[in-house]
Amino acid sequence: MASSNCTSTTSCSTSFAEEKHPHPNMLIYRKMEKLINQMLHSEDGIKIKTVKSFLSKIVSVFSGQDLIVWLIAHIDVFDEIDANHLLHLFASHGYIFQVDDHVITMKGGDTSFYRFQTPYFWPSNCWEPENMDYAVYLCKRTMQNKAHLELEDFEAENLAKLQKMLSRKWEFVFMQAEAQYKVDKKRDRIERQILDSQERAFWDLHRPVPGCVNTTEVDIRKLSRSGRSKQSTCNTLVIQMEDNESQLNNSNNLKTPNIREVRFYQKPGRRRYTQIKDYLKIEISELQTRLSKNVLKTSKLAESYLQYYGHRVSFDAFIVQLGSATDPFQGQPNPWISDTVDFWQHDKITGDISTRRLKLWEESFEELLIDPVGRETLQKFLDKEYSGENLRFWMEVQKLRKCSCRMVPVLVTEIYNEFIDSNAQSPVNIDCKVMEIIDENLKNNPNRWSFDEAADHIFCLMKNDSYQRFLRSDLYRDLLNISGKKYSFSTLISRKASRKTPSKTTTNQQSLDNPQFPLNTLNTCKGLRGSSGSRSGSFVGIEREKKTKCQPNSFDSSTLTMTRGNVNSSRGIRRDSSSCSSSSVAAQQRSNNN
Known part of the structure:
Protein backbone atom coordinates (compact mmCIF):
# COMPACT_ATOMS: atom_id res chain seq x y z
CA MET A 1 0.00 0.00 0.00
CA ALA A 2 2.79 2.33 0.90
CA SER A 3 4.61 1.51 -2.30
CA SER A 4 1.54 2.36 -4.39
CA ASN A 5 1.20 5.70 -2.63
CA CYS A 6 4.87 6.45 -3.25
CA THR A 7 4.48 5.48 -6.88
CA SER A 8 1.48 7.76 -7.36
CA THR A 9 3.27 10.59 -5.62
CA THR A 10 6.28 10.10 -7.84
CA SER A 11 4.20 10.13 -10.99
CA CYS A 12 2.37 13.28 -9.94
CA SER A 13 5.64 14.98 -9.08
CA THR A 14 7.17 13.98 -12.38
CA SER A 15 4.21 15.29 -14.33
CA PHE A 16 4.35 18.53 -12.34
CA ALA A 17 8.04 18.88 -13.12
CA GLU A 18 7.54 18.26 -16.83
CA GLU A 19 4.75 20.81 -17.07
CA LYS A 20 5.83 23.82 -19.10
CA HIS A 21 4.53 27.29 -18.55
CA PRO A 22 3.04 28.64 -21.79
CA HIS A 23 4.10 31.93 -23.30
CA PRO A 24 1.55 34.72 -22.65
CA ASN A 25 1.27 35.34 -26.42
CA MET A 26 0.95 31.66 -27.30
CA LEU A 27 -2.72 32.01 -28.26
CA ILE A 28 -1.81 34.74 -30.76
CA TYR A 29 1.05 32.66 -32.13
CA ARG A 30 -1.22 29.65 -32.67
CA LYS A 31 -3.73 31.70 -34.65
CA MET A 32 -1.00 33.22 -36.81
CA GLU A 33 0.64 29.86 -37.45
CA LYS A 34 -2.69 28.41 -38.52
CA LEU A 35 -2.96 31.06 -41.22
CA ILE A 36 0.69 30.64 -42.21
CA ASN A 37 0.17 26.90 -42.68
CA GLN A 38 -2.79 27.65 -44.95
CA MET A 39 -0.60 30.02 -46.96
CA LEU A 40 2.06 27.31 -47.29
CA HIS A 41 -0.43 24.77 -48.64
CA SER A 42 0.72 23.33 -51.96
CA GLU A 43 -2.65 23.72 -53.72
CA ASP A 44 -4.65 26.46 -51.97
CA GLY A 45 -1.71 28.44 -50.63
CA ILE A 46 0.30 31.33 -52.02
CA LYS A 47 2.23 30.56 -55.16
CA ILE A 48 5.93 30.79 -54.37
CA LYS A 49 8.01 31.69 -57.40
CA THR A 50 11.52 32.48 -58.59
CA VAL A 51 12.09 36.00 -59.85
CA LYS A 52 14.76 36.74 -62.42
CA SER A 53 16.86 39.81 -61.79
CA PHE A 54 19.49 41.46 -63.99
CA LEU A 55 22.28 38.95 -63.42
CA SER A 56 20.82 36.75 -60.68
CA LYS A 57 17.73 34.93 -59.50
CA ILE A 58 15.70 35.40 -56.32
CA VAL A 59 14.22 32.05 -55.32
CA SER A 60 11.28 31.17 -53.06
CA VAL A 61 9.68 34.62 -52.91
CA PHE A 62 6.25 36.18 -53.34
CA SER A 63 4.99 39.74 -53.60
CA GLY A 64 2.92 41.74 -51.17
CA GLN A 65 0.07 41.98 -53.64
CA ASP A 66 -0.14 38.18 -53.73
CA LEU A 67 -0.71 38.20 -49.96
CA ILE A 68 -3.49 40.79 -50.23
CA VAL A 69 -5.28 38.81 -52.93
CA TRP A 70 -4.99 35.55 -50.98
CA LEU A 71 -6.32 37.08 -47.74
CA ILE A 72 -9.33 38.63 -49.45
CA ALA A 73 -10.10 35.33 -51.17
CA HIS A 74 -9.72 32.98 -48.18
CA ILE A 75 -10.51 35.09 -45.09
CA ASP A 76 -13.40 37.39 -44.22
CA VAL A 77 -11.36 40.49 -45.03
CA PHE A 78 -13.16 42.89 -47.34
CA ASP A 79 -10.97 45.93 -46.80
CA GLU A 80 -7.42 46.26 -48.04
CA ILE A 81 -6.48 48.34 -44.97
CA ASP A 82 -7.39 45.46 -42.64
CA ALA A 83 -5.41 43.05 -44.80
CA ASN A 84 -2.35 45.33 -44.65
CA HIS A 85 -2.66 45.52 -40.87
CA LEU A 86 -2.84 41.73 -40.60
CA LEU A 87 0.24 41.33 -42.79
CA HIS A 88 2.07 43.90 -40.69
CA LEU A 89 1.39 41.74 -37.62
CA PHE A 90 2.82 38.71 -39.42
CA ALA A 91 5.98 40.62 -40.30
CA SER A 92 6.41 42.21 -36.87
CA HIS A 93 6.28 38.76 -35.20
CA GLY A 94 8.79 37.24 -37.62
CA TYR A 95 6.63 34.90 -39.72
CA ILE A 96 7.24 36.87 -42.93
CA PHE A 97 10.26 39.02 -43.80
CA GLN A 98 11.32 41.25 -46.64
CA VAL A 99 14.16 40.03 -48.84
CA ASP A 100 15.67 43.36 -49.93
CA ASP A 101 15.31 45.48 -46.78
CA HIS A 102 15.90 44.37 -43.19
CA VAL A 103 12.89 45.89 -41.44
CA ILE A 104 10.11 44.23 -39.48
CA THR A 105 7.32 46.25 -41.13
CA MET A 106 5.36 45.35 -44.20
CA LYS A 107 3.31 47.12 -46.86
CA GLY A 108 1.14 44.63 -48.65
CA GLY A 109 0.41 46.72 -51.74
CA ASP A 110 4.02 47.35 -52.79
CA THR A 111 6.13 45.42 -55.30
CA SER A 112 8.74 44.21 -52.80
CA PHE A 113 9.40 40.52 -52.44
CA TYR A 114 8.92 38.55 -49.22
CA ARG A 115 9.82 35.14 -47.91
CA PHE A 116 8.39 32.83 -45.25
CA GLN A 117 10.39 32.17 -42.10
CA THR A 118 11.34 28.59 -41.35
CA PRO A 119 9.28 26.98 -38.53
CA TYR A 120 12.48 26.50 -36.53
CA PHE A 121 12.68 30.27 -35.96
CA TRP A 122 8.98 30.82 -35.20
CA PRO A 123 8.31 32.74 -31.95
CA SER A 124 6.12 29.93 -30.64
CA ASN A 125 9.34 28.06 -29.81
CA CYS A 126 9.90 30.67 -27.04
CA TRP A 127 13.26 31.85 -28.29
CA GLU A 128 15.34 33.80 -25.80
CA PRO A 129 18.69 34.14 -27.62
CA GLU A 130 21.71 35.04 -25.53
CA ASN A 131 24.51 37.47 -26.26
CA MET A 132 26.93 34.64 -27.01
CA ASP A 133 24.71 33.36 -29.82
CA TYR A 134 24.50 36.86 -31.26
CA ALA A 135 28.29 37.22 -31.06
CA VAL A 136 28.75 33.92 -32.95
CA TYR A 137 26.38 35.12 -35.67
CA LEU A 138 28.18 38.45 -36.10
CA CYS A 139 31.59 36.76 -36.22
CA LYS A 140 30.34 34.38 -38.89
CA ARG A 141 29.12 37.36 -40.91
CA THR A 142 32.58 38.93 -40.84
CA MET A 143 34.16 35.76 -42.22
CA GLN A 144 32.03 35.84 -45.38
CA ASN A 145 33.49 38.24 -47.94
CA LYS A 146 30.18 39.25 -49.53
CA ALA A 147 28.72 42.69 -49.98
CA HIS A 148 25.20 41.80 -48.86
CA LEU A 149 26.54 40.21 -45.66
CA GLU A 150 28.64 43.15 -44.45
CA LEU A 151 27.87 44.42 -40.96
CA GLU A 152 25.82 47.54 -40.51
CA ASP A 153 27.08 50.36 -38.32
CA PHE A 154 24.99 49.37 -35.32
CA GLU A 155 25.97 45.72 -35.77
CA ALA A 156 29.66 46.64 -35.76
CA GLU A 157 29.13 48.60 -32.53
CA ASN A 158 27.32 45.64 -30.98
CA LEU A 159 30.15 43.32 -32.00
CA ALA A 160 32.71 45.59 -30.33
CA LYS A 161 30.64 45.71 -27.14
CA LEU A 162 30.21 41.93 -27.12
CA GLN A 163 33.92 41.39 -27.68
CA LYS A 164 34.65 43.55 -24.65
CA MET A 165 31.93 41.87 -22.59
CA LEU A 166 32.89 38.29 -23.54
CA SER A 167 36.64 38.81 -23.59
CA ARG A 168 37.34 35.66 -21.57
CA LYS A 169 35.14 33.51 -23.82
CA TRP A 170 35.99 35.16 -27.12
CA GLU A 171 38.23 32.35 -28.31
CA PHE A 172 35.38 29.89 -27.84
CA VAL A 173 33.00 32.25 -29.68
CA PHE A 174 35.39 32.54 -32.61
CA MET A 175 35.82 28.76 -32.80
CA GLN A 176 32.04 28.24 -32.92
CA ALA A 177 31.66 30.85 -35.65
CA GLU A 178 34.41 29.24 -37.70
CA ALA A 179 32.83 25.79 -37.35
CA GLN A 180 29.42 27.07 -38.48
CA TYR A 181 31.02 28.86 -41.42
CA LYS A 182 32.67 25.64 -42.61
CA VAL A 183 29.35 23.77 -42.40
CA ASP A 184 27.57 26.50 -44.39
CA LYS A 185 30.19 26.40 -47.15
CA LYS A 186 29.34 22.76 -47.83
CA ARG A 187 25.68 23.58 -48.57
CA ASP A 188 24.22 24.39 -51.95
CA ARG A 189 24.38 28.04 -53.02
CA ILE A 190 20.60 28.53 -53.21
CA GLU A 191 20.04 26.71 -49.93
CA ARG A 192 22.78 28.78 -48.27
CA GLN A 193 21.24 31.98 -49.62
CA ILE A 194 17.81 31.14 -48.17
CA LEU A 195 19.21 30.08 -44.78
CA ASP A 196 21.31 33.25 -44.52
CA SER A 197 18.28 35.43 -45.16
CA GLN A 198 16.16 33.52 -42.63
CA GLU A 199 18.85 33.71 -39.95
CA ARG A 200 19.34 37.42 -40.54
CA ALA A 201 15.58 37.99 -40.31
CA PHE A 202 15.59 36.15 -36.99
CA TRP A 203 18.27 38.47 -35.55
CA ASP A 204 16.61 41.54 -37.06
CA LEU A 205 13.59 40.60 -34.95
CA HIS A 206 15.42 39.86 -31.68
CA ARG A 207 18.18 42.50 -32.06
CA PRO A 208 16.39 45.22 -34.05
CA VAL A 209 17.82 48.43 -35.44
CA PRO A 210 18.09 51.21 -32.81
CA GLY A 211 14.86 53.16 -32.77
CA CYS A 212 12.65 50.25 -33.85
CA VAL A 213 10.16 48.54 -31.57
CA ASN A 214 11.21 45.18 -30.17
CA THR A 215 8.10 43.04 -30.55
CA THR A 216 9.68 40.11 -28.69
CA GLU A 217 9.55 41.94 -25.35
CA VAL A 218 6.68 40.78 -23.17
CA ASP A 219 4.80 42.97 -20.73
CA ILE A 220 5.43 42.00 -17.10
CA ARG A 221 1.67 42.10 -16.44
CA LYS A 222 1.10 39.45 -19.10
CA LEU A 223 3.82 37.33 -17.54
CA SER A 224 2.17 37.59 -14.15
CA ARG A 225 -1.24 36.69 -15.54
CA SER A 226 0.12 33.66 -17.35
CA GLY A 227 1.78 32.34 -14.17
CA ARG A 228 5.23 32.52 -15.71
CA SER A 229 8.09 34.30 -14.03
CA LYS A 230 10.10 36.94 -15.83
CA GLN A 231 13.13 34.67 -15.80
CA SER A 232 12.18 31.01 -15.90
CA THR A 233 13.82 30.15 -12.59
CA CYS A 234 12.94 27.04 -10.67
CA ASN A 235 13.95 25.34 -7.46
CA THR A 236 14.85 21.67 -7.16
CA LEU A 237 13.08 19.62 -4.53
CA VAL A 238 14.84 16.41 -3.52
CA ILE A 239 12.40 13.62 -2.61
CA GLN A 240 13.61 10.47 -0.94
CA MET A 241 11.30 7.47 -1.16
CA GLU A 242 11.87 3.90 -0.11
CA ASP A 243 11.30 1.31 -2.77
CA ASN A 244 10.30 -2.20 -1.75
CA GLU A 245 12.17 -3.62 -4.68
CA SER A 246 15.44 -1.94 -3.79
CA GLN A 247 18.33 -4.16 -3.01
CA LEU A 248 19.72 -4.49 0.50
CA ASN A 249 23.13 -3.22 1.23
CA ASN A 250 25.31 -6.17 2.23
CA SER A 251 27.61 -4.22 4.54
CA ASN A 252 25.08 -2.16 6.54
CA ASN A 253 21.88 -4.18 5.83
CA LEU A 254 20.12 -0.92 4.88
CA LYS A 255 17.81 -0.10 2.02
CA THR A 256 19.17 2.26 -0.60
CA PRO A 257 16.74 5.15 -0.91
CA ASN A 258 15.36 6.11 -4.29
CA ILE A 259 16.23 9.80 -4.67
CA ARG A 260 14.39 11.84 -7.26
CA GLU A 261 14.56 15.49 -8.10
CA VAL A 262 11.41 17.47 -8.78
CA ARG A 263 11.50 20.96 -10.25
CA PHE A 264 9.29 23.33 -8.36
CA TYR A 265 8.30 26.65 -9.94
CA GLN A 266 7.41 29.55 -7.68
CA LYS A 267 4.78 32.09 -8.62
CA PRO A 268 6.06 35.43 -9.96
CA GLY A 269 5.76 38.54 -7.85
CA ARG A 270 6.18 36.62 -4.59
CA ARG A 271 9.08 36.59 -2.22
CA ARG A 272 11.71 33.99 -3.10
CA TYR A 273 12.21 31.38 -0.40
CA THR A 274 15.38 29.33 -0.13
CA GLN A 275 13.47 26.51 1.57
CA ILE A 276 10.53 25.21 -0.43
CA LYS A 277 8.80 24.09 2.78
CA ASP A 278 8.46 27.73 3.84
CA TYR A 279 6.92 28.61 0.50
CA LEU A 280 4.44 25.73 0.70
CA LYS A 281 3.43 26.72 4.23
CA ILE A 282 2.65 30.26 3.07
CA GLU A 283 0.61 28.98 0.14
CA ILE A 284 -1.34 26.56 2.35
CA SER A 285 -2.16 29.33 4.82
CA GLU A 286 -3.41 31.55 1.98
CA LEU A 287 -5.64 28.78 0.64
CA GLN A 288 -7.06 28.15 4.11
CA THR A 289 -7.78 31.86 4.48
CA ARG A 290 -9.71 31.83 1.22
CA LEU A 291 -11.78 28.87 2.40
CA SER A 292 -12.65 30.61 5.66
CA LYS A 293 -13.99 33.72 3.93
CA ASN A 294 -17.71 34.17 3.53
CA VAL A 295 -18.74 33.79 -0.09
CA LEU A 296 -21.75 35.76 -1.30
CA LYS A 297 -24.08 34.60 -4.00
CA THR A 298 -23.84 36.16 -7.42
CA SER A 299 -27.46 37.29 -7.22
CA LYS A 300 -26.78 39.19 -3.98
CA LEU A 301 -23.70 40.82 -5.47
CA ALA A 302 -25.58 41.84 -8.60
CA GLU A 303 -28.41 43.27 -6.51
CA SER A 304 -26.02 45.34 -4.38
CA TYR A 305 -24.20 46.62 -7.47
CA LEU A 306 -27.46 47.63 -9.14
CA GLN A 307 -28.60 49.42 -6.01
CA TYR A 308 -25.28 51.26 -5.66
CA TYR A 309 -25.05 52.44 -9.26
CA GLY A 310 -28.76 53.24 -9.41
CA HIS A 311 -28.34 55.54 -6.44
CA ARG A 312 -25.40 57.33 -8.06
CA VAL A 313 -26.85 57.62 -11.55
CA SER A 314 -27.44 61.36 -11.16
CA PHE A 315 -23.68 61.93 -10.86
CA ASP A 316 -22.83 60.03 -14.05
CA ALA A 317 -22.20 62.52 -16.87
CA PHE A 318 -22.59 59.79 -19.51
CA ILE A 319 -26.17 59.02 -18.44
CA VAL A 320 -27.39 62.42 -17.23
CA GLN A 321 -26.12 65.20 -19.46
CA LEU A 322 -24.74 68.16 -17.51
CA GLY A 323 -26.73 71.38 -17.75
CA SER A 324 -29.67 69.69 -19.51
CA ALA A 325 -33.29 69.60 -18.41
CA THR A 326 -32.79 66.15 -16.88
CA ASP A 327 -29.89 67.34 -14.72
CA PRO A 328 -31.22 67.44 -11.12
CA PHE A 329 -28.58 69.98 -10.07
CA GLN A 330 -29.04 72.38 -13.03
CA GLY A 331 -25.32 73.04 -13.13
CA GLN A 332 -22.97 74.22 -15.84
CA PRO A 333 -22.86 72.38 -19.20
CA ASN A 334 -20.34 69.71 -20.04
CA PRO A 335 -17.09 71.45 -21.13
CA TRP A 336 -16.18 68.56 -23.46
CA ILE A 337 -19.36 69.09 -25.48
CA SER A 338 -20.05 72.82 -25.11
CA ASP A 339 -17.72 75.74 -25.83
CA THR A 340 -17.55 76.99 -22.23
CA VAL A 341 -15.36 75.96 -19.31
CA ASP A 342 -17.73 77.25 -16.63
CA PHE A 343 -18.07 73.75 -15.17
CA TRP A 344 -14.37 73.77 -14.22
CA GLN A 345 -14.13 77.45 -13.27
CA HIS A 346 -17.39 77.81 -11.32
CA ASP A 347 -16.10 77.18 -7.81
CA LYS A 348 -12.84 79.02 -8.37
CA ILE A 349 -14.31 82.16 -9.91
CA THR A 350 -17.51 82.54 -7.90
CA GLY A 351 -16.13 81.37 -4.56
CA ASP A 352 -19.22 79.19 -3.97
CA ILE A 353 -19.50 75.41 -3.94
CA SER A 354 -21.76 73.82 -6.52
CA THR A 355 -24.77 71.75 -5.52
CA ARG A 356 -23.42 68.70 -7.35
CA ARG A 357 -20.28 68.83 -5.23
CA LEU A 358 -22.20 69.23 -1.98
CA LYS A 359 -24.56 66.37 -2.77
CA LEU A 360 -21.61 64.16 -3.64
CA TRP A 361 -20.27 64.72 -0.13
CA GLU A 362 -23.46 63.19 1.23
CA GLU A 363 -22.86 59.94 -0.65
CA SER A 364 -19.96 58.75 1.48
CA PHE A 365 -17.31 59.95 3.85
CA GLU A 366 -14.64 58.88 1.36
CA GLU A 367 -16.02 61.27 -1.28
CA LEU A 368 -15.76 64.10 1.23
CA LEU A 369 -12.12 63.31 2.01
CA ILE A 370 -11.13 62.92 -1.64
CA ASP A 371 -12.28 66.46 -2.42
CA PRO A 372 -9.74 69.12 -1.25
CA VAL A 373 -12.54 71.63 -0.68
CA GLY A 374 -14.42 69.00 1.29
CA ARG A 375 -11.45 68.39 3.56
CA GLU A 376 -11.05 72.12 4.14
CA THR A 377 -14.74 72.53 4.97
CA LEU A 378 -14.69 69.53 7.30
CA GLN A 379 -11.60 70.92 9.02
CA LYS A 380 -13.43 74.20 9.74
CA PHE A 381 -16.34 72.29 11.24
CA LEU A 382 -14.09 70.07 13.37
CA ASP A 383 -12.19 73.10 14.67
CA LYS A 384 -15.48 74.52 15.91
CA GLU A 385 -16.22 71.18 17.55
CA TYR A 386 -12.74 71.13 19.19
CA SER A 387 -11.81 67.91 17.38
CA GLY A 388 -9.81 69.22 14.44
CA GLU A 389 -6.74 67.25 15.50
CA ASN A 390 -8.39 64.01 14.33
CA LEU A 391 -8.48 65.06 10.69
CA ARG A 392 -5.02 66.62 10.87
CA PHE A 393 -3.62 63.38 12.31
CA TRP A 394 -5.27 61.29 9.61
CA MET A 395 -3.90 63.57 6.88
CA GLU A 396 -0.40 63.43 8.33
CA VAL A 397 -0.51 59.62 8.32
CA GLN A 398 -1.55 59.66 4.65
CA LYS A 399 1.35 61.99 3.94
CA LEU A 400 3.69 59.63 5.81
CA ARG A 401 2.64 56.69 3.63
CA LYS A 402 3.58 58.54 0.42
CA CYS A 403 6.72 60.40 1.50
CA SER A 404 10.28 59.54 0.52
CA CYS A 405 12.31 57.07 2.56
CA ARG A 406 14.63 59.68 4.03
CA MET A 407 11.67 61.68 5.39
CA VAL A 408 10.04 58.72 7.16
CA PRO A 409 11.95 59.03 10.49
CA VAL A 410 11.37 62.79 10.58
CA LEU A 411 7.62 62.54 9.99
CA VAL A 412 7.24 59.65 12.43
CA THR A 413 8.86 61.73 15.17
CA GLU A 414 6.76 64.80 14.36
CA ILE A 415 3.49 62.84 14.34
CA TYR A 416 4.30 61.12 17.61
CA ASN A 417 5.29 64.34 19.39
CA GLU A 418 2.24 66.25 18.15
CA PHE A 419 -0.57 63.68 18.42
CA ILE A 420 0.48 60.54 20.35
CA ASP A 421 2.86 61.54 23.13
CA SER A 422 1.54 62.11 26.67
CA ASN A 423 2.69 65.74 26.44
CA ALA A 424 1.40 66.22 22.90
CA GLN A 425 -0.01 69.56 21.79
CA SER A 426 -3.02 67.99 20.03
CA PRO A 427 -3.61 64.50 21.45
CA VAL A 428 -5.98 62.28 19.49
CA ASN A 429 -8.61 60.00 20.99
CA ILE A 430 -7.20 56.45 20.87
CA ASP A 431 -7.65 53.56 23.28
CA CYS A 432 -5.03 51.59 25.20
CA LYS A 433 -4.87 48.69 22.74
CA VAL A 434 -4.05 50.96 19.82
CA MET A 435 -1.49 52.76 21.96
CA GLU A 436 0.24 49.48 22.77
CA ILE A 437 0.38 48.55 19.09
CA ILE A 438 1.93 51.93 18.24
CA ASP A 439 4.55 51.58 20.96
CA GLU A 440 5.43 48.11 19.73
CA ASN A 441 5.72 49.29 16.12
CA LEU A 442 7.97 52.19 17.09
CA LYS A 443 10.08 49.97 19.31
CA ASN A 444 10.75 47.33 16.66
CA ASN A 445 11.22 49.35 13.48
CA PRO A 446 9.63 52.77 12.90
CA ASN A 447 8.34 52.87 9.33
CA ARG A 448 5.62 54.47 7.24
CA TRP A 449 3.01 52.00 8.54
CA SER A 450 3.62 52.52 12.26
CA PHE A 451 0.43 54.56 12.78
CA ASP A 452 -1.94 52.59 10.52
CA GLU A 453 -3.98 51.15 13.41
CA ALA A 454 -4.42 54.59 14.97
CA ALA A 455 -5.34 56.13 11.60
CA ASP A 456 -7.98 53.45 10.99
CA HIS A 457 -9.38 54.00 14.49
CA ILE A 458 -9.61 57.77 13.98
CA PHE A 459 -11.13 57.26 10.54
CA CYS A 460 -13.91 55.12 12.01
CA LEU A 461 -14.57 57.70 14.71
CA MET A 462 -14.88 60.53 12.19
CA LYS A 463 -17.02 58.45 9.85
CA ASN A 464 -19.48 57.31 12.52
CA ASP A 465 -19.67 60.50 14.57
CA SER A 466 -18.15 63.65 13.08
CA TYR A 467 -19.35 63.01 9.53
CA GLN A 468 -22.97 62.59 10.61
CA ARG A 469 -22.87 65.76 12.70
CA PHE A 470 -21.27 67.62 9.79
CA LEU A 471 -24.15 66.74 7.47
CA ARG A 472 -26.64 68.05 10.09
CA SER A 473 -24.63 71.19 10.91
CA ASP A 474 -25.56 74.77 10.09
CA LEU A 475 -22.35 75.16 8.08
CA TYR A 476 -23.35 72.49 5.60
CA ARG A 477 -26.96 73.72 5.44
CA ASP A 478 -25.82 77.26 4.68
CA LEU A 479 -23.67 75.98 1.85
CA LEU A 480 -26.64 74.08 0.44
CA ASN A 481 -28.90 77.13 0.68
CA ILE A 482 -26.37 79.36 -1.06
CA SER A 483 -25.77 76.85 -3.83
CA GLY A 484 -29.51 76.27 -4.24
CA LYS A 485 -30.20 79.91 -5.11
CA LYS A 486 -30.14 80.49 -8.84
CA TYR A 487 -27.83 83.33 -9.90
CA SER A 488 -26.35 84.11 -13.24
CA PHE A 489 -22.67 83.42 -13.68
CA SER A 490 -21.80 87.13 -14.03
CA THR A 491 -23.69 87.93 -10.81
CA LEU A 492 -21.72 85.32 -8.90
CA ILE A 493 -18.43 86.71 -10.22
CA SER A 494 -19.32 90.28 -9.25
CA ARG A 495 -20.41 89.10 -5.79
CA LYS A 496 -17.04 87.47 -5.22
CA ALA A 497 -15.25 90.61 -6.40
CA SER A 498 -17.25 92.73 -3.95
CA ARG A 499 -16.12 90.48 -1.09
CA LYS A 500 -12.46 91.11 -1.81
CA THR A 501 -12.33 94.89 -2.64
CA PRO A 502 -13.53 97.41 0.05
CA SER A 503 -15.80 100.23 -1.10
CA LYS A 504 -14.21 103.66 -1.65
CA THR A 505 -17.38 105.70 -1.08
CA THR A 506 -17.43 105.03 2.66
CA THR A 507 -13.90 106.39 3.07
CA ASN A 508 -14.67 109.54 1.10
CA GLN A 509 -17.88 110.13 3.04
CA GLN A 510 -16.02 109.87 6.36
CA SER A 511 -13.49 112.42 5.20
CA LEU A 512 -16.21 114.86 4.21
CA ASP A 513 -18.06 114.49 7.49
CA ASN A 514 -14.91 115.12 9.56
CA PRO A 515 -14.16 118.91 9.57
CA GLN A 516 -10.70 118.39 11.06
CA PHE A 517 -9.62 116.23 8.11
CA PRO A 518 -8.28 118.52 5.32
CA LEU A 519 -9.50 117.75 1.81
CA ASN A 520 -6.27 118.73 0.12
CA THR A 521 -4.37 115.94 1.90
CA LEU A 522 -7.01 113.23 1.54
CA ASN A 523 -5.14 111.18 -1.01
CA THR A 524 -1.91 111.42 0.95
CA CYS A 525 -2.99 110.23 4.39
Missing part, protein backbone atom coordinates in the same frame (compact mmCIF):
# COMPACT_ATOMS: atom_id res chain seq x y z
CA LYS A 526 -5.95 108.05 3.48
CA GLY A 527 -6.09 104.91 5.59
CA LEU A 528 -3.26 105.87 7.99
CA ARG A 529 -3.58 104.91 11.62
CA GLY A 530 -1.47 105.76 14.60
CA SER A 531 -0.41 103.50 17.42
CA SER A 532 -3.57 104.31 19.39
CA GLY A 533 -5.91 103.43 16.55
CA SER A 534 -6.90 107.08 15.74
CA ARG A 535 -5.62 109.33 12.98
CA SER A 536 -2.42 111.00 14.06
CA GLY A 537 0.53 112.73 12.50
CA SER A 538 1.60 116.12 11.25
CA PHE A 539 -1.73 116.98 9.55
CA VAL A 540 -3.76 116.86 12.74
CA GLY A 541 -1.05 118.88 14.44
CA ILE A 542 -1.22 121.50 11.70
CA GLU A 543 -4.98 121.96 12.10
CA ARG A 544 -4.55 122.24 15.84
CA GLU A 545 -1.84 124.83 15.21
CA LYS A 546 -4.24 126.93 13.17
CA LYS A 547 -6.93 127.03 15.87
CA THR A 548 -4.64 127.90 18.79
CA LYS A 549 -2.69 130.48 16.74
CA CYS A 550 0.69 129.31 17.92
CA GLN A 551 3.89 131.30 17.60
CA PRO A 552 5.80 130.96 14.34
CA ASN A 553 8.73 129.28 16.09
CA SER A 554 6.56 126.58 17.68
CA PHE A 555 7.59 124.00 15.03
CA ASP A 556 11.25 123.47 15.71
CA SER A 557 13.47 120.70 14.36
CA SER A 558 12.70 118.31 17.23
CA THR A 559 8.95 118.58 16.67
CA LEU A 560 9.43 117.94 12.97
CA THR A 561 11.55 114.87 13.73
CA MET A 562 8.93 113.48 16.11
CA THR A 563 6.23 114.10 13.54
CA ARG A 564 8.13 112.21 10.90
CA GLY A 565 8.71 109.35 13.34
CA ASN A 566 5.00 109.10 14.14
CA VAL A 567 4.10 109.00 10.48
CA ASN A 568 6.70 106.39 9.64
CA SER A 569 5.66 104.19 12.56
CA SER A 570 2.00 104.18 11.52
CA ARG A 571 0.63 101.04 9.84
CA GLY A 572 0.82 100.74 6.07
CA ILE A 573 2.55 104.12 5.51
CA ARG A 574 4.94 104.69 2.62
CA ARG A 575 8.04 106.83 2.34
CA ASP A 576 6.47 109.23 -0.17
CA SER A 577 3.68 110.08 2.31
CA SER A 578 6.23 111.13 4.94
CA SER A 579 7.99 113.35 2.42
CA CYS A 580 4.67 114.95 1.44
CA SER A 581 3.85 115.63 5.09
CA SER A 582 7.21 117.32 5.72
CA SER A 583 6.77 119.55 2.66
CA SER A 584 3.29 120.60 3.81
CA VAL A 585 4.71 121.46 7.27
CA ALA A 586 7.36 123.68 5.69
CA ALA A 587 4.74 125.48 3.61
CA GLN A 588 2.61 126.09 6.70
CA GLN A 589 5.62 127.57 8.55
CA ARG A 590 6.20 130.05 5.74
CA SER A 591 2.56 131.14 5.81
CA ASN A 592 2.67 131.68 9.58
CA ASN A 593 5.87 133.72 9.31
CA ASN A 594 4.27 135.93 6.69
